[in-house]
Amino acid sequence: MKIKFIGAAGTVTGSKTLIETNGIRILIDCGLFQGLKSLREFNWEPLPVLADTIDYVLLTHGHLDHCGWLPRLVSQGFQGKIYCTGPTMEITKLILVDSAKIQEEDAKKAIQENSSKHEIVKPLYTVEEAKKVFPLFNVVPPNVKVSVEPEIEAVFTTAGHIIGACSISLELEGKTLVFSGDLGRDNDVLLYPPVKPQNADLVFLESTYGDRLHPDNDPKTELENNINETFKKGGTVIIPSFAVERAQSIMFLLWELKKEGRIPNIPYILDSPMGIGAFEVFFNNTQWHKLSLADCQAMSKMFIINADYEETLAAITNKGAKVVIAASGMITGGRVLSYLENYIGVSETTIIIVGYQAEGTRGRKLIEGAKSIKIFGNYYKVRAKIIEINGLSAHGDQADLLNWLSELKNKPHKIFLVHGEHAAADELRIKIRENYGINCSVPLMGQEFYF
Incomplete structure (x- = not known):
């Protein structure tokens, strides 16, 4: 099995993790890069593997930095299945169309006002291209094993954060891989607390607020x-x-x-x-x-x-x-x-x-x-x-992230800390070693691991 980090490694946006197993390629999330120009430029680049060789996309939730690159993936040849919960599918459709409209409007405005440094100004994708993603959605219920392939099963469990968001447990090659997605707070005003994993050989844990605690202010x-x-x-x-x-x-x-x-x-x-x-x-x-x-x-x-x-x-x-x-x-x-x-x-x-x-x-x-x-x-x-x-953040803080690991019945072989800036991820790495004695890694963009 090969794992390649092609997004949200050392940064908080552009979530994409590629799993290759027995000739099958699975992409966990397919997000847009945001923020620094050096990161946003990745949105215009093709993936390091051909899009038409990816078989499945599993979406944790519908935020732009987790789903916003799907139209590019489809335009570059992906025609596989996209698995997600019902609310995530609904939200992703809204997000993608809205994103495309904004990009079309921004491109039009830049042309009218001659405010872009680029010779050719165009949107990353259009509304029409965004809608080509829709037929590929496959809705899955939470807490039910889904057979992705004969020897690959996935379970989606509630993660808080936004409506429909889930962590994903993936069973393949006799191992259990758990992808946290973005974890909500245990005391969110609207959403239920994230479900804690019970078993995992490899964990892919977000670290957005890995170096801080939310204040107690109301x-x-x-x-x-x-x-x-x-x-x-x-x-x-x-x-x-x-x-x-x-x-x-x-x-x-x-x-x-x-x-x-x-x-x-x-x-x-x-x-x-x-x-x-x-x-x-x-x-x-x-x-x-x-x-x-x-x-x-x-x-x-x-x-x-x-x-x-x-x-x-x-x-x-x-x-x-x-x-x-x-x-x-x-x-x-x-x-x-x-x-x-x-x-x-x-x-x-x-x-x-x-x-x-x-x-x-x-x-x-x-x-x-x-x-x-x-x-x-x-x-x-x-x-x-x-x-x-x-206090209104949708992300769990360091205490929430540590607590999410508290019910594991076994010690994972490794925890990969993703979706966080380097300082936040490294601080969380130290805390996990101190609290649980688990080996953690903060992967770099493009880094590969074999198991």
Whole structure:
């Protein structure tokens, strides 16, 4: 068996792990690289193996950095099966179409404004190419063994993080390989805690927050305080957020605050073309989260959901106090950029960062104190107040990651630490050795291992 790391090795995005066994090739996740230009350039490169020689893709969940490269994979010849849960399939369809629309819009805008350094400006993939992925989906239920091949079986178990997200246990060649995917928090406001693995010979564990603990601060109170402070100044609160799950978690907390009379009666806007679709996923899959259908419906009524860009422009033009939740979560694209163009230079604005910000992203630059930020080829001075609320992260922290390993009945041969920057992964490696005495490796991009 050969294992090759072709994404999310030494970085947090671009998740792709290739397993080769007895002539079968299985790709665990197929994500887009985000952040640093040196990483984003990988999105334009072919895989180190021919796409048409890959037999299966197993998706842990529907975030862009885990599914966003599927249209490129299909355009380069992949015609195998894509296994995932029902909610993950629904979310992935939304994410891929939205990603393609954003890329088409950004390419069009760059051509119109002559703001690109490239001679030929084109999207990474189009909406039409994104939709060619859809016929390849095969939905699997959680906690049920799925026969991928006669001697290869997979089990998907709940991982928290976002609706439908799962860890994947893969049995082949007499070994059990466990891929954590992105692990949610044990005390998430909407989702159930991740299921801990019982047996594993090889573990592939995410390490996004491997070097830190989430603060004990109450994120609900932090939201309340920042919204009220901004309201008193007549300003706008902008919350960059992933449109699926993180947005719903924030909306849930805002809904509770509004019911309790703790935040003002101003417009609360979800500005995302995916907003309506994401709500439908929540409505249709209540067994995957803690909210009842009645709660989902009541919560959604509090918010103005902008689907069309004309509605976005109208919200931007209205300078009155408001709270806007807009994608993308790391401010790498999407509607949030239009808001920042108009509001980041206004001192009364508050920008609340609620999730992990990968190296090289605008969100990372903002929390590191950038004085100016580049949007669509132009630089804007940062006069807005930048707040980070770590308590709203969808990723488990170091304690959650260590706890996820606590029920293993055997000592794995090796744990590979992926989906983390080097410092975070290495800190987690040390903690795992101290707590469990298990041999850990932090693989490099392109590195291969044989078992």
